[in-house]
Amino acid sequence: MLASLLVISIGQLRADPAYKAGGGKVSFSVGSNVPFLKVSGSSSVVKGSGEGTIAGNVAQVRSAAFELDPKTLKTGISLRDQHMYEQVFTAANGSITPVVFRTAAFEAKRNPTSGKWEANFQAQLTLRGVTRPVRFHASAEQKGTQVIINAEGVVKTSEFGVKPITYSGAKVNSEANVMVRDLRVEP
Helix, strand or coil, rough: CCCHHHHHHHCCCCCCCCCECCCCCEEEEECHHHHHHCCEECEEEEEEEEEEECCCCEEEEEEEEEEEEECEEECHHHEEEEHHHHHHECCCCCCCCEEEEEEECCCEEEECCCCCCCEEEEEEECCEEEEEEEEEEEEEEEEECCCEEEEEEEEHHHHHHCCCCCCCEHHHHHHEEEEEEEEEECC
16 A cells, blocks of 8 residues: 555656556554554555656656555454454445555655655545545665665544444554555566
């Protein structure tokens, strides 16, 4: 879902819409009203593409899009996974549609301390067929011919029509911390 410094055309000064992203890992963590009780899960099935350029210390991202099949997210407990698919990812019409993350243009500047490009940006997230704006922070670094992206942000599931989730007195929070790690972008 979620990284979007996606297509920095590695070391080149031109855009190339053929850049693809994949690998990496999308994970989430959600707290509850019970101390020390969190629900966490992840997926390593992320696909995306976009276009952008690097010129000096600035990476210009013109567009980026990522997609994740919600059924690839796993928490480690199959019954909890089933409840998550039903309560979080099932749309009003009963379907489970892909989670889609799209950005418009934004700039990432190289951090002189870390050497990574960094940016705070707004994107459009579609969850359950509902699209809302979300904010993320991303960093990217070049490794050989690839750019490796990491990003994180908070997604408030209630803004996408997810009703409060409770079980035996425990209530899951609406704010999910979403992290993208080691998403690889390459030609």
